[in-house]
Amino acid sequence: MPRSVLVVTEDRVGEMLGGAAIRAYEMARALTDVADVTLAAPGTEPARLAPARHMSYELEDPRPLRELFREADVVIMRPPNPLVAGWLRSSRARVVYDLCDPLPLDILEAQASSPRERQLLWHTVALDHFLAALHTGHHFICSGRRQRDLYLGALLAARLIHPAAYAADPTFRSFLDRVPFGIPREPPEQVEGVGPTARLPALGEDAQIVLWNGGIWNWLDPSTAVAATVKAAERCPRVRLVFMFAQGGQGPEQREARAARELARNLGALDSLVFFNESPIRYRERATWLMDAACILSTHFDHLEAGFSFRTRLLDCFWAGVPAVCTAGDELSELIESCDGGVIVPYGDVDAVADAIVEVLHRGSEAYRERLLAAGADLTWPKAVEPLLRIVQLPGPPRALGDPWARRLSSPVRRARAAAIRLARQARG
Secondary structure, three states: OOEEEEEEOOOOEOOOOOHHHHHHHHHHHHHHHOEEEEEEOOEOOOOOOOOOEEEOOEOOEOOHHHHHHHHOOEEEEOOOOHHHHHHHHHOOOEEEEEOOOOHHHHHHHHOOOOOHHHHHHHHHHHHHHHHHHHHHOOEEEEOOHHHHHHHHHHHHHOOOOOHHHHHHOOOOOOOEEEOOOOEOOOOOOOOOOOOHHHHOHHHOOOOEEEEEOOOOOOOEOHHHHHHHHHHHOOOOOOEEEEEOOOOOOOOHHHHHHHHHHHHHHHOOOEOOOEEEOOOOOOHHHHHHHHHOOOEEEEOEOOOHHHHHOOOHHHHHHHHHOOOEEEEOOOHHHHHHHHOOOEEEEOOOOHHHHHHHHHHHHHHOOHHHHHHHHHHHOOOEHHHHOHHHHHHHOOOOOOOOOOOOOHHHHHHHHHHHHHHHHHHHHHHHO
């Protein structure tokens, strides 16, 4: 009989899909060849999900997950909160925790400008969820080689690489393997009446669009992108920088987004050379934005997150055949460099980024297209999920790595969590 597989995400699904929702949606679609698959997510059923089915729940009321856990043979999800994790432990399901984002490292940077108490709270909660997952999960998946090394170190430090597990699999790949973010198996399709030119008429019909094709997070460096575009415009007057997903708001998570907008305003480039799209984009329209771009731009800072990130926005280059200008320091930038799919630049070097933009625009996207598409043939979702296909079909009852050790390490984790929550409550008065 086909195994029953449940893929869970906290991101809302429907016509619009964020990064985590895309990953869950595409994994669910790719696993239908070997299993009966359900995608549990807030929102409405996304297009082309069948034969997988969608079950909706809300973050404020996750109780529907409890019954879904009972019915599933395999559950794939990111480490959940303690309530949901308790339901999962009580089920008979084989638990696969998705560690595609090094969340404890992301939180350090995302909350760096928050009050100390808020930083401690978020850091403790993120680390708590991560450590609890290591002790209770049966299998773990991550995005890249560096991430796998990071998590192997975490498992070793947590005493979870022990003789019994090593004897069962000296490679440890049956416990922790790479399932990178992939690209759709279907080629990109242009949708009439959408895209950057349609959404932002001030770009002009002849604009050479440099596309920042993801969100603006605090570990990224959008200000360098803005300053470099202004410099590049001195030699390429038609260049325009478009931030595809510009978050609004005044929270600490939007620190770098606010700084980039303010810099564009101060340089006199806002809404003339630099544009911020704040309207939602349907998942099916995403390809049009990519195909309208002359170049994709991604710059980030030099810190812990950068070294262990799998910069998924760069995968769009291999799907749409659009060259990239991107900061060095992660696995996908290395792949772009190795196939001559763009230009790699140092951290925070405005002149180097400006020169790279000019070089790519002068060469033209067709000079890069074939090599990028050829490299992308090995990056599709069906190839990415191959380790999951093996896990889904494993026989016998699952066993967590941490069974003999979880109780021994639970008290320090509980104490750390309690201290962080206590500090946060005192800060609120």
